[in-house]
Amino acid sequence: MGLKLLIEGHLRPAVAVAIKLLKEKPDLIITFPIPLNLQQDLLDHIKEYFIDGKDDTLQTNLRKRTRIIPLGPCVHRDKNFYTLVEEFEPFYTDLISSKPYIAKNGMILDSIRPPDICMMDRTQALHSEALRTVHRITENIPVFVFSFSSTSLTLRILLRGDVPAQAERLSKETGRPIDEILMEFYQPNKGQVIDIPGLPSMYDYEVVPHLSPVMLAFYLKMGSRSYDSFQNCSGIITTSNWVYESQGTRALEKYLSETNRPLYVLGPLGLITPEQLKESSEERTATAFLDGILTKRGKQSLIYVSFGSLFWPPNPEAVWKILEILLERNIPILLSYNNQKASMPEALHSTLTLSENAFITPWAPQNAVLQHPVTGWFLTHCGQNSVMEALSNGIPMIAWPIDTDQPLNAAYMSTKLHVAYELIEVRTKNGLKPLHRGITPRGTMEAVEEEFRGILEKLWSSDGQAKREDAQEIQRKFSTLWDEDGESRKDLRRFISDHLS
Template identity: 30%
Template sequence: MARLHFVLLPLPSWGHVRPLCVLAGRIVSEGDEIVVTVLMAPNLLEKARAEVSRQFSDGHEALKRIRIVSMFDLTETQIFQLTFLVIKPFAETYPAAYEKLHLEKPITCATTGTNIQCRSYSRGHHHGCDSSPVPQMQATRALSKTTQIIAWVTGGASTIIRLFGPESMGGLGNFGEKIDAEAKRTGGNPVEIGDKIFRHTDGTVVNIPGLPPMYDYEFFPQLPFDAPVAPIVRGGHVFLMGCDGVIISTAEAYEKESLDALESWLASLSKPFYALGPLLPPTFGTNLQIGQDDSKFKAFLDEMLSQHGEHCTVFISFGTVFWPTVYEYVQEVVEALLEKKAHFILCHASPFAKISDELRTRVENSGIGMLTIWSPQQFILNHPETGWFLTHGGHGGITESLSSGVPLICWPFDADQPAAAKHLTQNLNVAFELVEVRTGLGLTTPSYGSERVPRGTREAVGSEMRGVIDEMRGENGKEKRKNAERMKVELRMAWGERGPAKVAMRAFLAKCT
């Protein structure tokens, strides 16, 4: 294979970085002439290096061909703050860093001071960017007209169709044109206009290939953050239209119909498309060893397993950012678990999370619950004691859960989560969805095909959760677990010698050469 140099540029969020680290490992495993440089934000530098190391045995030669470099340094330590603080310097320092790579000059990691030689590796540059870095795309084009820019998409294919696809497929169409037309007509602020257009609902039925029909307001069950989204969606559309191809981290076994539709649309735009999911370590699920600092999780799960048998613990995590806006709903869910004697681990990593002293004491004294601000998620999901994953429904968590054969309980907030919840519950039948926890536009209105209108009270949340626990333990729960186990097998076959992800990877590399 010809020499290839891939420059990967992930959004500074762990949910985007982690699968990209796996992708780097998959790429260099396909040939000893392939080198990958990952331009990383400083807050995730060490975690990214550790994740890359997981892809190979100690001392493997391929590790030398994955270089992870920070373009700038910061002294702040609060991870959530950094996620947002780094975006501006990330864009500002990129042009100089990429110019060095392009000219085969040494590049220095701003955090560690390590010098990295680039000579002899940069023939055939291929550039993988997250789905909305328009300034970085423009800077790359200014330096090189031949570098291929590939959009790196973490999330479900159905959501990409919704955000960027044509209206005929249930998408928003050319979002920027709509904003500009309305701003010209009214003289208003484009960002405010964009957010208004994005959040507008009138009960229209949205039909996206591969998804059950949904009312437009069902895409906003909760509104956890008061932040402008229009620039992100608009930038994503511009980037998608300007790139040379698309890689997505989802899997054919998970959403084939949506993937086929997305591929067909992109083909009409002459953009090659590659589904390379699931992006998990090659040893995922086979090595359940963890560090000494995390031994408490193993001890808890082993004890629950010895006392009560397999699949009895509910793992609860909303990721590192999301957290329910109504704390009483969290309390009520925990109360239901305690009352029903359902074991659980509740991870509250978000800076918005709060746990009262009273609730903390109750959980600690229960003997069946565990509270933590960080958890080894892949270890927990692959432990035989873990039975269910209560989650907001981020794509990474869904992938890890189903690849472990663990069914889910969905508490969606925003972004790709509401669509994923519908797909998991109605198409795949591997999940329950909590409805009474809604606080957004779907609170006083029913879901498509249902007459049930959420009441939006703590009492209703508790009643629903207790009912879900009963169903988890009954025939409905057994059926969902059976389906999740089947999905586990299919997802793990994706990277087999003739698996769809492996085939797509080789097609991608062949196209690059």
């Protein structure tokens, strides 16, 4: 089996799937072709599952039956992301032909029999030429899109249809550049109501509350081709689950069934048990801080702030204002912050660094933070991985969505699941237009401060406690999905039976 990955945040759930597959089918061989600069990250995630002093069959298989093949650099560090398909073709040709493969770093990959199945990270599958490459080499091996996003986002993509074809037609009719038209698809502004099963009704511009230059560039190059990729794959494997978004998952399953293609629902994934957690010196420092706050302030007293490995709000001054309010209120903070994304004012950085109630780290051990009893709330961009990890630990959220599936998750969790408060006043540009739910953001710094102070008053009130209890109920339901008769375990076994038996 081959599993192709490109994005750092997708590594952990991919490894978790590999672990679960090897538990069910120990004779499986899993090949990871991966950008060169993510090779060590992937190895580190695999090592998380090694328990010191324990040498069982699973750990032996992890060492012997997972093959990591470096191909080339990655999108978020190098523009060559868009040519990775050129690296993939010779590798996959040799793999299919049972030939040895010499990687960029000189590693020689021994020949084995051709794979039974290819699973492509949704980000790479968006480059539809990669899918065509696989199908051109062989028509006998199924190619699945491995989606780490919400099923709601997948439905949104499918319901919009073939965006590049629509843009090309409009360009011919109007004479406008295709990229200009694609920009309007990326950040729609018509005020059309969109209805996605399970979600509240939203205006089209609510789906992109901020203009993200990184995501816009990605959309123009590749993201707009999502529909084509989903239409040409053999099926979809999603890391969402039936508990979190049952209506959306059911709708996606029905959509695929109309073309006799399966959906395998394998979430939630990526949780590491306390026994498995391996801490670097930086992580030990973070854990020591959490332990200290727990002793001084008690359980659920800390707010964890992180916007993931890729995103950061385009209006960082709103982030600084919120941090100032937390410091003023003496609320403990653990902040994941990389100064390459935004330059924090020196005075604020100094205050945070010197505060006994604050800890700043360029990378937070998220599982450890969310599992720690001191963590009360998670201020998050609402990326799918972060949402799944938070709810798997029963942690309610403060939602600050930016792009992709995040606005859908935020609206859903705040209005339907009641496990989050959504920050509305932090929106920018088209995001400041009236929301379908009857709110019109003012978008001023005064409004940001007023809204956040109001939310702070609720966090540890009866209203906040109700959200915590709802999150903990979802946590309880999540915990059954991988039981012997749980829905996710049954889907994993169905996948093995269908393609790997």
